[in-house]
Amino acid sequence: MQSSTMIRRLFAITIITFIAGIVGFAALTRPAVIASTAVPLASSFAPDLIARGEILAGAGSCVGCHTSKGGKPLAGGYAINSEFGVIYSTNITPDAKTGIGAWSEEAFRRAIREGIARDGTQLFPALPYDHFTKVTDDDVSALYAYLMSREPVHAQAIENTLPFPLNIRALQAGWKLLSFRSGRFEPRQDRQLEWNRGAYLAEGVGHCGACHTPRNKIGAEVRERSYAGGIVDGHDVPPLTKANFSPVPWSEEELFNYLRGRGTRFHGRPGGSMRAIVRDGLIKLPDADIRSLAVYFADVGDATSRTKVAEVAIERARAADDLDFARRDEKGAALYMSACASCHYSGGATTNTDRPNLALVSSVNEPDPSKLARVILYGHKAEMPGFGQALQDSDIARIAAYLRSSRTAAAPWPDLEKKVAALRQLGSSR
Numbered sequence: 378m379q380s381s382t383m384i385r386r387l388f389a390i391t392i393i394t395f396i397a398g399i400v401g402f403a404a405l406t407r408p409a410v411i412a413s414t415a416v417p418l419a420s421s422f423a424p425d426l427i428a429r430g431e432i433l434a435g436a437g438s439c440v441g442c443h444t445s446k447g448g449k450p451l452a453g454g455y456a457i458n459s460e461f462g463v464i465y466s467t468n469i470t471p472d473a474k475t476g477i478g479a480w481s482e483e484a485f486r487r488a489i490r491e492g493i494a495r496d497g498t499q500l501f502p503a504l505p506y507d508h509f510t511k512v513t514d515d516d517v518s519a520l521y522a523y524l525m526s527r528e529p530v531h532a533q534a535i536e537n538t539l540p541f542p543l544n545i546r547a548l549q550a551g552w553k554l555l556s557f558r559s560g561r562f563e564p565r566q567d568r569q570l571e572w573n574r575g576a577y578l579a580e581g582v583g584h585c586g587a588c589h590t591p592r593n594k595i596g597a598e599v600r601e602r603s604y605a606g607g608i609v610d611g612h613d614v615p616p617l618t619k620a621n622f623s624p625v626p627w628s629e630e631e632l633f634n635y636l637r638g639r640g641t642r643f644h645g646r647p648g649g650s651m652r653a654i655v656r657d658g659l660i661k662l663p664d665a666d667i668r669s670l671a672v673y674f675a676d677v678g679d680a681t682s683r684t685k686v687a688e689v690a691i692e693r694a695r696a697a698d699d700l701d702f703a704r705r706d707e708k709g710a711a712l713y714m715s716a717c718a719s720c721h722y723s724g725g726a727t728t729n730t731d732r733p734n735l736a737l738v739s740s741v742n743e744p745d746p747s748k749l750a751r752v753i754l755y756g757h758k759a760e761m762p763g764f765g766q767a768l769q770d771s772d773i774a775r776i777a778a779y780l781r782s783s784r785t786a787a788a789p790w791p792d793l794e795k796k797v798a799a800l801r802q803l804g805s806s807r
Contacts, residue, residue: 407547408497411487413479416471416529422522430523433516435661437509437582438654439524443469452476452530457503458610461596462539464503472529482521489517491559492549499549501537502557502596508584511562516582556597575673578666588614588650604677609650613745619679622742624690626680632671637664640760643691645733648757649748694736697784698722709779712772716764732760736784746790749777750797770797 419427434440443466445454453468471478477485477495484495492506493499500506512520542548562581564573579585588609590598599605606616615621625643627635634641638655647655659667675681701718704710720732735741740748753773756763764773774793781790790796 408487408491408493410497411481411484411495413495414481416473416478417525419526422526426519426522427526429516430519430521432661432663432666433512433520433582434523435658436578436666437520437584438658439469439520441653441657442466449528449530449532451524451527452532454532454535459503459596461543462537464501464537464539465535466503467534468530468532469524470527470530470532471525472531475531475533476529477524478529482518485521485524486514486517489520492553492557499546499553501539501546501549502552505584505587507557507598508581508587510557510559511577511581513561520582552595552597556595569672571669571672572676574666575669575671578662578670579673583670585617589617612649612747613743615739615743617674617677619683621678621739622744623737623739624694624742625687625737626683627675627678628680628687629668629671629675632674633668636667636670641733643687643733643737645738646757646760648752690737691734694734694784697736698734700783704783707779707783709775709777710783712768713776713779716768717776720761735780741780741784742787744787746777746781746793746796747800749780750774750793750800753777754797754801765801770794770801773797 440450442455442457443451443453445452445456445466448454449470451468451470453466455466457464457466468476470476473479480488480495487493488495488500489504489506489509490512491510492502492504537544562577565576568576586598586603588607589604590600591602591605591607593599604617605620607614615623617627619626621627623644625631627644631641631644635644635647636655636659638647638660640646646652698718698721701710701714701722705714717735721735740746740752743749750773752761753768753776754763754765768776771794774797777793777797778789781787
């Protein structure tokens with residue numbers, strides 16, 4: 378008993394000493410305060426600089442991340458959930474007291490590139506400064522011009538819910554020592570201009586890896602597994618590499634149409650959080666930038682060398698459609714044929730862009746059934762109605778199980794009915 382008590386005490390002393398050391402280090406190396414400035418006039422920025430900043434802000438989903446539900450644009454209050462607690466985004470309108478109106482461009486530049494506020498305090502990496510550090514000087518100036526030309530909103534920050542000691546901002550200095558490397562984007566000489574533009578947007582201001590890359594125990598991206606898939610708000614985010622769950626590789630054209638918000642032949646339309654990113658953010662980008670992103674991610678997913686994989690998957694999907702009637706006695710088959718098949722049947726040589734073949738969509742092939750179940754429950758935009766009112770949890774589970782067994786070679790999903798019930802309880806907002 379005394380031995381275990383002593384071990385606990387030593388462990389506590391070690392942790393306290395470690396935290397005290399980090400805090401002491403941060404205090405000794407605390408960044409300097411950058412003096413406040415008068416709020417710049419919107420008219421002091423060139424219109425073309427503001428316009429470029431709006432495009433970059435769209436690529437970075439600045440409005441989406443810094444606007445609470447029903448709140449004023451960029452006034453903060455959006456809840457960012459993490460395994461450590463909830464962090465609320467801040468007000469980045471040019472309000473002098475509660476926003477960044479008193480921030481000089483120098484202070485703004487340091488904040489988004491180094492994660493340090495104007496007053497010298499450390500910012501939590503919910504602000505993806507580990508990506509923004511790659512943004513060029515000219516683009517930082519454009520973002521600053523855009524934000525400083527928005528409507529100022531007086532909105533006090535909401536208190537984060539991080540527990541002690543994670544709420545000590547000084548500890549972020551230690552996190553940076555382990556996980557952060559400052560530096561601008563470096564184009565690859567062995568890649569074309571279009572590829573490098575896409576890489577710059579994705580790895581820099583677009584911070585695509587923040588959602589699509591797994592994180593380690595301290596919340597940092599695992600760089601050697603870039604785009605291998607992540608978790609956001611408790612939901613799986615798919616890989617963008619060739620490990621993506623869709624049987625058909627994401628080609629440049631499919632990526633372009635998807636990121637442009639259009640329907641795709643083999644991957645449907647943007648849904649979930651991607652819908653808002655495309656609709657409210659990427660819509661600001663010109664076609665040339667969307668094309669560059671498509672070129673870059675088609676390469677990340679090795680789409681060009683996987684053409685034969687796509688052909689085989691498409692042929693199997695059509696064959697599965699043709700076998701539904703023969704499998705009508707299987708569990709869930711009759712429900713699928715009455716509720717789904719009339720829209721999702723893909724007979725002939727083509728697939729319907731607005732009504733994709735379900736053997737080809739990621740949601741049927743992923744290890745987590747949540748996306749598929751959520752779409753059946755609540756529908757998808759205007760293209761598909763929700764069946765939550767017409768079907769019971771057991772019915773939806775049977776349809777999902779039938780699709781899994783008839784359209785894939787993957788293992789069955791366990792506890793489907795319980796998962797459907799849990800999703801219904803959560804509601805369509807998730």
